[in-house]
Amino acid sequence: MVAMKKPGREIKNLLYEQVARIGKAVCSPKRLELIEILCQGEKNVDELASAAEISVKLASAHLKELKAARLVEGRREGKNIFYRLVDTQVADLWVMLRTLAEERLLELQAAMRDLVTRPGELAPIDGKQLLAQAKRGEVLVLDVRPADEYETAHLPYARSIPLSELKNRLAEIPAGKPVVAYCRGPFCLMAKEAVDLLTRRGRQAVRMEVGVAEWRSQGLPLTSGE
Amino acid sequence: MVAMKKPGREIKNLLYEQVARIGKAVCSPKRLELIEILCQGEKNVDELASAAEISVKLASAHLKELKAARLVEGRREGKNIFYRLVDTQVADLWVMLRTLAEERLLELQAAMRDLVTRPGELAPIDGKQLLAQAKRGEVLVLDVRPADEYETAHLPYARSIPLSELKNRLAEIPAGKPVVAYCRGPFCLMAKEAVDLLTRRGRQAVRMEVGVAEWRSQGLPLTSGE
DNA sequence: CCGATATTCTAAGTATCCTTAGATTGATAG
């Protein structure tokens, strides 16, 4: 059937086009990766580019797109421009898209399995239960992200030892206590590397998949500062 | 800074690419419109094409994309293929994207204002409060969508009078009672037209912007059947 | 003011996607 012009079609097209601008912002893998990195806190262009392993120019171009869709905003501080998510709804969008993709796309499930089924990682960890155990000191919750990301927001009772320093700071981890390590989220490899290192040194360590964005979107509390 | 190859980059690229498939599915205005229509219940290709005012061929191509992203699925019944959302999470995604766009994009806000500030539409209506008023019979909640969409899912206590029949069925609406009309959602014009008609005939009628997808994603109850 | 650093702007080639037209498949009715 050939389309028939009805009143209101122009305005409808305009409305859907506007929503599609948000969609266009999240249809590129690199932009999604930048959003995930920004879920950990604000970063300048150079930090973002290294984290996503792309050129500064390309990062700048993608950030421009994200800014046009009003998902991120920039703040100048001296020579640097620091980008951040406009608000936590954007982090929720990222978590929702990732969750939808995980549940639906078999290729992703297969790739995740490669990431996960190495040592450590038992059943998915329940947030509230972990919180209670950490409060009672039964487990050590370990945040292996860079220190500035820990300061921006971290899980309650978590201790910060960035992955890069872990090898030299093993003494800070009580020998008998089980360790639950987390990082930026399910796609981040830092917690996995930390668990590998710890188990090689004879510690009992498991990886928790969620990062602060997933944690928050589940309605669980976060802490910030030292 | 030039990107430096780290271990795990290939698998990371793969992961973000998979999530971007969901993003690609929602970066086209027409695909978004199809998703919104499917939030009202299952439809065949021809119905979808007319509702979105595009050719059957184009609708078929877009549906193929949506199917590839596992957001919709098809079911053959005789000569027709009926499409539906894979589950209500997809409707939640649509509501989330629309909400993000509304809050962020000024052009969309301006367009919405044109749609809304005509007669009717006071303050945004509170769902729970409306439910209580409808239960007590203080207002008539009117569903002006086609009858099959009403049967699939509708607001509790709502009465179905499709927009196309409204003119001939005015007698069914008690003269004194205020009417709250709703349709497919904020981008749909049917409720607005119904309110225009009713107010011209001297009834007290306002439009409610939300549709069943928005209603459900707020955690409010729905009814189905006659 | 000058040089150095961080970031963006502009331009261009390449790749990808949108949209339409024509041919094709699948199911049904006679």
Add this chain to the structure above:
DNA sequence: CTATCAATCTAAGGATACTTAGAATATCGG
């Protein structure tokens, strides 16, 4: 079996987006 209808597949032109390179802008320290 054949005609018909619904929907899809294939192919192709035009538009749009991704990515990189080179030039330009803004800030800071001297």
